Amino acid sequence: MKIVLDAMGGDYGPSVTVQGGIEAIKDYGINIIFTGDSDSIKKELEKYHYPKENVTIVHCDEQINNDDSPVTAIRRKKNSSMVVGLNLVKEKKADAIISAGNTGALLAGGLFILGRIKGIDRPALAPVFPTTNGASILIDGGANVDCKPRNFLEFGIMGDIYAKKILGINRPKVAIVNIGIEEGKGNSVTKEAYKLCQTGEFNFIGNVEARDIPSGYADVVIADGFTGNIILKITEGIASTIFDELKDMFTKNILRKLAALILKPGLKEFKEKLDYSEYGGAPFLGVQGNLIKAHGSSDAKAIKNAIRQAKNFVENNVLEGITREIMKLEEGKFE
């Protein structure tokens, strides 16, 4: 299996991506194609011992930055590590691509270079959301800020397959985020989407209120990309605020510092449980290729986990699963 890693993407560039890639080669025995500045990549590679035959470098003399305009960057920077990587997947020279670079550019690149799966109107980002009893999938995490009801049905189909094939959930519970659980609640889009999702060939359990997401009420949580993105970001904000406040509290006097010392392993374990980087990145589902967006601030572990996730996508034929289910839906139209 060959996986492209955009070596230039992310806040830390090759120093982190190369380390993550090498660790993944050692642990999973896959092949990595690094795209990016070959001198920088080679310099980093020198730090490690690894099976040389598992590494390919494709030199690119351009790079897409975080402040580049997404569509323009994809169109103009033809020799960037991201565009070259996407083309390798398109030309079937690689099975998947991971990038921690400019999110907008990566999504635009997914749409323009890889293209949509026939029947999918809106490919969507599907990050994993840690819950008290494991993890849920949130789809759409931010790719489509304005959605039609039909998009919710597509999100349900794609999320269902992801949850089955990657999270190993037998019959995933799929729900729409809404302001109440009853049918008829919500805005004009979610009301229509509810009816449409009832026709979907997945275990649609209705609406989920946002307060029940963290306890894992649903395995697949459907939302438009605006709402989905706000759910992710407020969660990040609340969790980090609570941790900051706890830290302040724990260091207020010597006795509390002692207590905090006792609780340290527990707190660490707890923080890890909430750590999304354990789950890799967010796949961009609905495009014709395995494309994983890793968080911009990914460390080597997060990169490695995103590679593991890409490997799981390839091995479990997620792409074929989505293509098949969407085809069924399209055929159903003419029955």
Next chain:
Amino acid sequence: MKIVLDAMGGDYGPSVTVQGGIEAIKDYGINIIFTGDSDSIKKELEKYHYPKENVTIVHCDEQINNDDSPVTAIRRKKNSSMVVGLNLVKEKKADAIISAGNTGALLAGGLFILGRIKGIDRPALAPVFPTTNGASILIDGGANVDCKPRNFLEFGIMGDIYAKKILGINRPKVAIVNIGIEEGKGNSVTKEAYKLCQTGEFNFIGNVEARDIPSGYADVVIADGFTGNIILKITEGIASTIFDELKDMFTKNILRKLAALILKPGLKEFKEKLDYSEYGGAPFLGVQGNLIKAHGSSDAKAIKNAIRQAKNFVENNVLEGITREIMKLEEGKFE
């Protein structure tokens, strides 16, 4: 000052509302008009010593329940504690009303009985959101699931006055919740709303990302009611999940239990900081009357705080302030 308290509203009814009302009379010297079943109210009143002249009971033989359809309930149950209470405000026999009852019915009652302030298209719920450096106002907290850009401008005007007059913030920072801070980010509604809010006579600071809400980046956070409601509910869910997990962690072994004991006062203080009931209820801004929605699960303290909040609304002429600002906006149209 006379404040109506819907004695039958909320999960616990008169046992809690009467206690909260009596405590408010003692602390704030106001007059309370209890609407509801007079036998039940009298039975509760017997438990307390209080200045009799500050209490009026208006008997109502109907009650709106949580499963009643909002609009139908307001139209049909003319002699319910909620409808009678709203009419007392409409007829200027009372200065404000507080209810912990059916939210939808209360909002419908506010619209139909009190009516909108001229120039306000969509009255909105404005709960207070605890932040690390104090509190912010979220508007709309859930009254209007589908909003037009113009509504965001109204929310900004109303939230600004609320923050100035009640939270005592000199020049409140007003922002739209969005998926990025740059102008041009967001869905079709927030993009237009951004432009419109720039014309508003308040300190519009642009967009706020959801992750920055808990740290108090903005004093007034504008959102459509769907997004606002989801922000409130996910916050509730995340906070309670984190507390549950901490509790589990703290009780895992005897040493940790000891540590938790040391931290107990700090944790209590911390929980109180996050406790929205400290701030009373959520005013329904934009209707012609002071209307406060208390949380359904309010205890006596929360009811008392909602009454204090209503008193502040009356004393600080929030209603007149909003009416004046909206009039300016309306006049501006013809300049």
